Amino acid sequence: MIGLGSLIKRNTKLFFKDKGLFFTSLITPLILLVLYATFLGNVYHDSFAMSFPEGMEVPEKLLDAAVGGQLVSSLLAVCCVTVAFCSNMLMVQDKVNGTRKDLTITPVKGTTMALGYYIATLISTLLICLLAAGAGFLYLGKVGWYLSGKDVMLILFDVFLLVMFGVALSSIINFFMSTQGQISAVGSIVSSMYGFICGAYMPISQFSEGLQKALSFLPGTYATSLLRNHAMQGVFAEMKADGYPKEIINGLRDVIDCNVYFFDQKVELSTMYLILSGSVVVLIGIYVVMNMMKRK
Amino acid sequence: MENIIEIKHLSKSFGEVKAVQDISFQVKEGELFAFLGVNGAGKSTTISIICGQLKKDFGTVIIDGQSLDGNIDKIKNEIGVVFQDSVLDKALSVRDNLQSRAALYDITGEAFRKRLCELMKLLEFEDLLKRPVGKLSGGQRRRIDIARALLNEPKILILDEPTTGLDPQTRKTLWDVISTLRKEKNMTVFLTTHYMEEAADADYVVILDSGKISAQGTPLELKNTYTGDFITIYGVSEEQVQVLGRPYEAIRDAYRVSVPNTSDATELIIKHADMFNDYEITKGKMDDVFLTVTGKKLNGGEKE
Incomplete structure (x- = not known):
């Protein structure tokens, strides 16, 4: 693919040279982290404490680690997608300032150009989300660390997959945008909506049955669940080792969406990976085909 | 080519x-x-x-x-x-x-x-x-x-x-x-x-x-198809120019006479040789061509 490396280099350079774009993308996860730690954390803490039968003692450190795991998984689930939308503005900027014309008069194929935008946005989004994951791990280290090395690797893999999904989704939506105003509006809508529909702000298990069924069709639901499973795996293992009843642990897993059901059928982790990676492949395929058919 | x-x-x-x-x-x-x-x-x-x-x-x-x-x-x-x-x-x-x-x-x-x-x-x-x-x-x-x-x-x-x-x-x-x-x-x-x-x-x-x-x-x-030529004559009076019977305009130190083409200009010069001591013949400009062809003026990107 002639020019792909050069396009990726150019797009990535432009992202980091645009300080406004870079800091806007970086500030989104930071605001979410502060919001979770100062406000939602207390709500989750109380909710967890009430989930245990009266009289059952739960060590404060374990409770904090459980809340922390839920917070970090929610944060990562939201920012992998919202940061992708914030970072993926160059393809619209190129249309607005006419640079797109200068690229399309070259012999480079539309698919190469599409992949250039996709991979560059993937790199910048991944970098920011890995920084967010690092901040999340530091937070977990402070409130209570129960993660194994495998859990950490799986969380990072989940982040990678979800970023691929977020960038592919934003690429398809941004493909139709032609002004800065449109793309900012889309970014704002996605930032406010996505946290709800993927179960990051509030577990899907708390929603009505109809809504739960509708959300079970969205790949984001399974991405959040994957992150939550891996972020809280250590806490549940510790509870099991401490002799907490299996029913209580399973009940907790249900309440916080570690267990997700598709029409009453429990979805296994391997199936969640299949759904998420399948969605990534389909979305990238759609995006590439759209770019191939672009010439008006 | x-x-x-x-x-x-x-x-x-x-x-x-x-x-x-x-x-x-x-x-x-x-x-x-x-x-x-x-x-x-x-x-x-x-x-x-x-x-x-x-x-x-x-x-x-x-x-x-x-x-x-x-x-x-x-x-x-x-x-x-x-x-x-x-x-x-x-x-x-x-x-x-x-x-x-x-x-x-x-x-x-x-x-x-x-x-x-x-x-x-x-x-x-x-x-x-x-x-x-x-x-x-x-x-x-x-x-x-x-x-x-x-x-x-x-x-x-x-x-x-x-x-x-x-x-x-x-x-x-x-x-x-x-x-x-x-x-x-x-x-x-x-x-x-x-x-x-x-x-x-x-x-x-x-x-x-x-x-x-x-x-x-x-x-x-x-220029030949869509505009005429111009003869700019120096050192003559307006009365002399009027004798030519062609449209003209006064410019700072001369008169510019419009003629349909170069042969018409040649005829005029031969016929009134006494007044053509200091003169020049120029073709119409591309602005005139554009105006004649489209009825519009091009002026730095603006249509008039």
């Missing part, structure tokens, strides 16, 4: 808007070809089709013997475009911009360094190489735009209103470079402009109006 661009019965519509309607013309290799028309006349649509950015509805486009259909990638290698507004990345340095664009033509490594040296020599921008494009003056940025268009050593250089908004000195520099390229490389230049003096220097002119060709020919043919 062979035709390097052949366009036959080209049409393109956007919904109800017929942007280009059944136009046909040829551009010969090495010539300076001017494409004139007010905004919305169809110039940019035609250029976008030639560059492979828009699909045509009907007609054939042949560039350097190859049909646009099925050969678009080959054809793109033969074309360079200087857009009306600079479209380089303002945040990146001149070198980064040129390097990233050159790679899209598969010009990398040593080949890029060699080409960059040639262009720096031609356009004198060595001292600008590390500066961000957004920090350059209008004239400096134009030189870099031209360097970018020449990266792939195109056979056809398309200049889309390249001098709009430039100061006269920069405009002159730009034309000097283009003139050198035409002489040394036999490069074909396809120009759209709002400056009639630039069109007057072209080898061939096509005037487009509302998506159709209104007139085409060499500047001389167009």
Whole structure:
């Protein structure tokens, strides 16, 4: 693919040279982290404490680690997608300032150009989300660390997959945008909506049955669940080792969406990976085909 | 000279808007070809089709013997475009911009360094190489735009209103470079402009109006067909000029008499030889041609 490396280099350079774009993308996860730690954390803490039968003692450190795991998984689930939308503005900027014309008069194929935008946005989004994951791990280290090395690797893999999904989704939506105003509006809508529909702000298990069924069709639901499973795996293992009843642990897993059901059928982790990676492949395929058919 | 661009019965519509309607013309290799028309006349649509950015509805486009259909990638290698507004990345340095664009033509490594040296020599921008494009003056940025268009050593250089908004000195520099390229490389230049003096220097002119060709020919043919000549007579009184029986206007130190053509001017001079001691005959200007053909004036991009 002639020019792909050069396009990726150019797009990535432009992202980091645009300080406004870079800091806007970086500030989104930071605001979410502060919001979770100062406000939602207390709500989750109380909710967890009430989930245990009266009289059952739960060590404060374990409770904090459980809340922390839920917070970090929610944060990562939201920012992998919202940061992708914030970072993926160059393809619209190129249309607005006419640079797109200068690229399309070259012999480079539309698919190469599409992949250039996709991979560059993937790199910048991944970098920011890995920084967010690092901040999340530091937070977990402070409130209570129960993660194994495998859990950490799986969380990072989940982040990678979800970023691929977020960038592919934003690429398809941004493909139709032609002004800065449109793309900012889309970014704002996605930032406010996505946290709800993927179960990051509030577990899907708390929603009505109809809504739960509708959300079970969205790949984001399974991405959040994957992150939550891996972020809280250590806490549940510790509870099991401490002799907490299996029913209580399973009940907790249900309440916080570690267990997700598709029409009453429990979805296994391997199936969640299949759904998420399948969605990534389909979305990238759609995006590439759209770019191939672009010439008006 | 062979035709390097052949366009036959080209049409393109956007919904109800017929942007280009059944136009046909040829551009010969090495010539300076001017494409004139007010905004919305169809110039940019035609250029976008030639560059492979828009699909045509009907007609054939042949560039350097190859049909646009099925050969678009080959054809793109033969074309360079200087857009009306600079479209380089303002945040990146001149070198980064040129390097990233050159790679899209598969010009990398040593080949890029060699080409960059040639262009720096031609356009004198060595001292600008590390500066961000957004920090350059209008004239400096134009030189870099031209360097970018020449990266792939195109056979056809398309200049889309390249001098709009430039100061006269920069405009002159730009034309000097283009003139050198035409002489040394036999490069074909396809120009759209709002400056009639630039069109007057072209080898061939096509005037487009509302998506159709209104007139085409060499500047001389167009002037002969669509405008008359002018005789400027010095050192005579108004009464003497009135005797000629032709329309005239007084200018600062002379009278300018309109005649339909050069032979009519010759007849007048022979008949009234006594008053033609100090005079000059000039052809009509391209502005007059454009006004006659389209009923519109071109004035720095504005329709009047």
